[in-house]
Each structure stands twice: as C-alpha cells, then as structure tokens.
Amino acid sequence: MSAQLKPGQGPLDYARRPWIIALFALVLLFLYAPIASLIVFSFNVDKSGVWHGFTFMNYVKAWNNEQIFYALSNSITIALISTVFSTILGGMTALTLWRFRFPFKTAYEGFVALPIVVPEICMGIALSMFFNYSGLMAAVRDWVWPFNLINIIFAHIAFSFPFVAVVVRSRLVGFNRQLEEASKDLGATEFQTFINVLIPFMMPALVAGGLLAFTLSLDDFVITLFSSGPGSVTFPVKIYGMVKRGVDMQINAASTVLILVTLSATLIAMKLQAPAKSGH
Amino acid sequence: MDDWKDFKRVFLTLATPGSLWMLLFFAIPMAFLFVLSFSSKAVIDGEISTTAYDYMNTFQNYVESAGHNYLVLLWRAIWTSAIATALCLALAYPLAMAVCFAAPRWRPLLLLLLILPFWINLLIRTYAMYSIFRTTGVVNQAFGLVGLGPYEMLNNTYAVIMGLVYVYLPFMVLPLYSTIEKLDRSFLEASLDLGATQAKTFWLVTWPLTLPGVITGIILVYIPCLGTFLTSDILGGPNNWNIGNAIQNQFLESNNWPLGAALSFILMYVTFIALMVRAFLAKRSTGVDA
Numbered sequence: 001m002s003a004q005l006k007p008g009q010g011p012l013d014y015a016r017r018p019w020i021i022a023l024f025a026l027v028l029l030f031l032y033a034p035i036a037s038l039i040v041f042s043f044n045v046d047k048s049g050v051w052h053g054f055t056f057m058n059y060v061k062a063w064n065n066e067q068i069f070y071a072l073s074n075s076i077t078i079a080l081i082s083t084v085f086s087t088i089l090g091g092m093t094a095l096t097l098w099r100f101r102f103p104f105k106t107a108y109e110g111f112v113a114l115p116i117v118v119p120e121i122c123m124g125i126a127l128s129m130f131f132n133y134s135g136l137m138a139a140v141r142d143w144v145w146p147f148n149l150i151n152i153i154f155a156h157i158a159f160s161f162p163f164v165a166v167v168v169r170s171r172l173v174g175f176n177r178q179l180e181e182a183s184k185d186l187g188a189t190e191f192q193t194f195i196n197v198l199i200p201f202m203m204p205a206l207v208a209g210g211l212l213a214f215t216l217s218l219d220d221f222v223i224t225l226f227s228s229g230p231g232s233v234t235f236p237v238k239i240y241g242m243v244k245r246g247v248d249m250q251i252n253a254a255s256t257v258l259i260l261v262t263l264s265a266t267l268i269a270m271k272l273q274a275p276a277k278s279g280h
Numbered sequence: 281m282d283d284w285k286d287f288k289r290v291f292l293t294l295a296t297p298g299s300l301w302m303l304l305f306f307a308i309p310m311a312f313l314f315v316l317s318f319s320s321k322a323v324i325d326g327e328i329s330t331t332a333y334d335y336m337n338t339f340q341n342y343v344e345s346a347g348h349n350y351l352v353l354l355w356r357a358i359w360t361s362a363i364a365t366a367l368c369l370a371l372a373y374p375l376a377m378a379v380c381f382a383a384p385r386w387r388p389l390l391l392l393l394l395i396l397p398f399w400i401n402l403l404i405r406t407y408a409m410y411s412i413f414r415t416t417g418v419v420n421q422a423f424g425l426v427g428l429g430p431y432e433m434l435n436n437t438y439a440v441i442m443g444l445v446y447v448y449l450p451f452m453v454l455p456l457y458s459t460i461e462k463l464d465r466s467f468l469e470a471s472l473d474l475g476a477t478q479a480k481t482f483w484l485v486t487w488p489l490t491l492p493g494v495i496t497g498i499i500l501v502y503i504p505c506l507g508t509f510l511t512s513d514i515l516g517g518p519n520n521w522n523i524g525n526a527i528q529n530q531f532l533e534s535n536n537w538p539l540g541a542a543l544s545f546i547l548m549y550v551t552f553i554a555l556m557v558r559a560f561l562a563k564r565s566t567g568v569d570a
Contacts, residue, residue, distance in 0.1 A: 011478075012468060012472075014374075014377045014381040015378045015381040015383075017378075020375075020377070023374055027375060027394070028393060031394070031397050032397070033412070034408035034412050035397065035400065035405065037408065048416055050421055089297050089298045090298075093295075093298035095294050096298070099281065100281065100282055100283070100284045100287070100294075101281050101282065102284040111302065112302060115302075117555060118310075118548060119504075119506065119524070119547055119548065120504075121507050121524050121527050122313070122507070122548050123310075125313065125527065125540060126306075129313055129537070154305050157301065158302070158305035190290065219401050221401075236401060236403045247410075247411050255404040255408075258401060259400050259401070259404065
C-alpha cells in the first residue's frame with residue numbers, strides 16, 4: 001500500500017509534508033539570515049545596508065583597535081581560566097552527588113542548581129554588590145593583568161560549574177561500580193582507583209562540560225557587565241557599548257571571529273560527546 | 281551509594297570546594313541583596329548618603345516596586361514572554377516532529393541546524409537582528425528596491441517579541457525533540473488504524489504523551505524571557521523596557537540600589553512561581569517521561 005503513496009502522504013511521514021518542509025526552510029532562513037548578513041557585511045566597504053564592495057579593512061581596523069583587541073583577549077583569558085576551575089569544581093560536585101548519601105541531599109542539589117535557574121540579572125547585581133562591599137572591586141583595579149579580571153573570573157566560575165556538574169553527573173549514572181571494586185580488590189588505593197578508573201570514565205563528560213563552561217563564559221554579558229570594573233572590559237561588554245553608539249562594521253568583523261571560535265569549540269564538543277559508549 | 285560517614289575524608293574533599301564557592305559567590309551575595317531590598321539610604325547630618333545604608337528598616341522598596349511604574353514593566357515582561365513562548369512552541373513543535381520523523385541519517389544534521397545558533401553569542405545575535413531590521417538595514421533596502429518603505433521595524437514590542445523568539449527558539453526545540461523521539465509510534469499507528477483523523481490523533485495521543493517535553497520547553501523559554509534585558513534594550517528601545525531593564529537602570533544609572541534589589545527579588549519570586557507550576561504540572565501529567 002505504501003508504494004502507491006507519494007512522498008509526504010504516508011500516515012507518519014510528517015517529515016515530508018510540504019507545509020512542514022516550507023516551515024522548516026522559513027525558520028532556518030529566520031535563524032541564519034541575520035547571522036549570514038552580519039558575516040557578509042563584515043566585508044563591506046562602508047556601514048550601510050547596501051553592498052558597496054569587498055574589503056578586509058574592517059578586520060584590519062578591528063585588529064588594530066586596541067580596545068577591541070584588549071576586550072577580546074580579556075574574554076578569552078577569562079574563559080580559559082574559568083573553564084579549568086569550573087571543570088574541576090563541577091566534576092567534584094558531580095562526584096559528591098553521585099557517590100554519597102548525606103543529610104539534606106535534596107536541598108543541597110537544589111542549592112547547587114540555583115545559578116542555572118536564577119535570572120542572570122539578579123545574580124549579576126548580587127555579585128556586583130558583593131564585590132563592591134567586600135572591597136574586591138576597588139582592590140583589583142590596580143592589580144596587574146590578568147589579576148585585575150579576577151572578580152569576573154570568580155563570577156563566571158560560580159555560574160558555570162553547576163552546568164558542568166549536571167553534564168558530568170549524567171555520565172556517572174552509567175558507571176558500573178564493580179569496576180571500582182575490581183580495582184580495589186586488585187590492590188589499588190582509593191586514590192589510584194580514582195585516577196586510573198573513574199577519571200578516564202568521566203573524561204568525555206569533563207571535556208564536554210569544560211567546553212560548555214568555555215562557551216558560557218565567552219557568551220556572558222549580563223553578569224560580566226555588573227561584576228566588571230571600569231578597567232576590565234570583556235568582548236560582549238565592549239560590543240554592547242559600541243552597539244549603543246550605532247552600527248559599525250568593526251563589530252561585524254570582531255563578531256565573525258568570535259562566532260568562528262565558539263562554533264568550532266561547540267562542534268568539537270559535539271564530536272567528543274557523540275559516541276556515547278558506556279565504558280572503556 | 282555510600283554513606284558519607286564511612287568516607288568522611290573523601291566526602292569532605294569532594295564537597296568542600298563547590299560548596300565554598302557557592303557560599304561565597306552565590307549565597308552571601310544573594311543574602312546581601314535580600315537585606316539591601318529592605319534597606320534605605322542612610323541620612324547623615326541631614327543629607328542623604330550615596331554610599332551608606334540603614335539596613336533592614338523599611339518595606340518602602342517593595343511598596344514602590346508594587347507601584348504603577350514598575351508593575352507596568354513587570355506585566356509587560358510577563359505578557360511579552362508569554363507570547364514569545366507561545367510562538368516558540370507553535371514553531372518548534374512541527375519542526376521537532378519533522379526532525380524525529382525524518383530518515384535517521386538526516387536527524388542529527390537537522391537537529392544541529394536548529395540548535396546551532398544557541399551557541400552564538402546572544403549579544404551578537406541581537407546585534408545581527410538589529411542591523412538587518414534597522415531603517416537602513418538589508419530588509420528595508422530590499423523594500424526600497426520595490427519602492428516601499430523604509431519602515432521603522434524596531435523600537436516596538438513586536439521587535440522585542442521577534443527577538444525573543446529568535447534567541448530562545450533552540451531552547452524549545454531541544455526538549456520537544458527528546459520527548460517526541462521517545463514517543464512509541466505504535467500508539468499513533470493504532471490511533472490512525474482505528475479510524476481517528478490526523479488532527480484527532482495529534483490532539484488525543486501525541487500531544488498528551490509529549491506534554492512533559494512541552495512543559496520543560498515552556499519553562500526553558502519563559503524564564504530567561506522574563507528576565508531579559510538585552511533584547512528589550514537593543515530591539516525595543518526605552519519605550520519597551522521590561523523589568524530587567526528597570527533593574528539594570530537602578531544599579532547603573534539611577535543609583536537606587538535598594539529599589540533595584542527589591543525589583544530583582546520580585547523577578548526571582550515570579551521565576552520560582554513559574555518553576556513550581558512546572559513541577560506541579562509535571563507531577564500530574566502522564567507522558568513519555570516525567
């Protein structure tokens with residue numbers, strides 16, 4: 001019977017219904033046209049919405065724009081440091097929640113997940129208050145780079161590591177604890193078992209969680225805006241300031257570079273996560 | 281699972297760093313914000329101080345927050361987020377269906393296409409939106425070619441809603457995809473075999489079974505929309521502020537921190553109410569996964 005049906009007419013053949021295909025195409029256009037236009041116009045000679053000729057000038061200008069360059073290197077430095085610490089803290093938190101029974105565990109789980117659900121702007125201003133009143137905001141101003149970024153780094157770790165914990169914990173659920181017992185039976189200490197059995201098993205989740213932390217940090221605008229002092233501008237904060245003053249093709253050029261960085265990180269993360277084998 | 285008492289040293293080593301971090305950079309700042317929301321600027325020698333506060337002495341900030349000016353902004357956040365969420369759902373559901381029912385080898389690619397923009401910086405995406413819809417942007421240039429426009433397409437509530445849909449659509453697609461994927465197709469086949477129409481099958485079988493994914497998607501979109509501040513700031517302009525912009529303004533411009541603190545707590549309460557509604561609905565529904 002199905003042989004007589006044209007494509008898209010099978011009862012469950014939803015993916016080939018013409019209206020769904022049309023909708024899919026329209027949504028992809030809606031999602032990608034603005035980004036494509038941003039990238040294309042980064043090569044335009046002027047800042048109008050009309051194509052007036054190809055140039056690399058915007059990239060050269062953005063590269064030589066000290067403030068953009070400084071903001072971008074700040075962003076990447078913060079993201080790298082925050083990733084390392086978020087991965088460690090997130091991994092440890094995931095292990096705690098996965099391995100142990102302890103009093104008020106449910107409450108603790110909820111507490112650790114709070115940074116994921118609390119509106120960014122609330123966490124941002126809370127941290128801003130905290131840094132101002134603890135004197136950290138004023139103190140770090142004169143510290144040597146990259147230590148003048150330290151409160152942004154603290155803030156980024158605080159909202160990133162709960163995400164890492166979620167990712168790592170969902171992998172740990174698939175761990176067979178008999179492997180641990182076998183290792184200990186064969187004479188390994190607790191610590192050796194941890195290093196040689198548990199860590200290798202957690203590795204794909206640690207890498208994926210780390211890359212998630214990296215993108216979250218690179219992406220963050222709201223919390224950074226509030227926890228950064230006047231001297232420590234990150235890329236999104238800088239772009240925000242420029243956008244407020246109008247369209248400028250240097251923004252397009254710098255954004256294109258950042259899009260490339262994030263998308264490659266994302267695709268690597270997906271590649272690493274894809275073969276979800278349950279053990280080594 | 282081990283009891284923490286049997287491995288105290290391991291437990292403490294693993295649990296301390298994260299807990300300490302949460303305490304120092306989340307709990308204490310939040311507690312401080314809470315205290316501040318009940319405080320007022322100190323009056324020293326008859327002058328209102330800009331830096332000192334009298335702590336825990338007033339409800340005035342909440343009274344002011346509940347006043348007309350801020351209720352309007354909160355209400356705007358609530359309804360624009362609701363419309364944006366509804367639009368996301370209406371778009372994402374058929375798309376997620378299409379991905380799940382596509383040939384298996386196409387599925388990862390189709391899903392990736394829908395969620396990839398999520399990884400691009402929010403500010404960059406909003407700016408991209410802004411630059412194509414501004415009066416001299418590509419869209420208006422295209423209108424100009426056929427002798428129309430230019431139209432003012434930004435600085436209104438529609439622009440904010442459109443921006444929110446643009447930014448948060450992937451958040452809706454993902455949970456819908458993962459629920460619809462787990463759906464047992466034989467239920468749909470059975471319903472269709474027994475003579476129900478496609479519409480009836482959808483309404484009586486598919487929709488109820490995928491409700492958990494729908495609820496998760498709604499929460500994942502609605503909550504960040506509520507607290508949004510970039511989208512309404514860049515695409516909406518000052519006349520389309522919502523509560524997030526008001527909070528930002530109290531801190532960075534008006535310099536009335538206690539009022540900003542009270543507004544943030546109100547925003548957090550609304551968020552928690554939304555989460556509780558979700559938990560309640562999830563408990564009642566009997567879909568594919570709870």
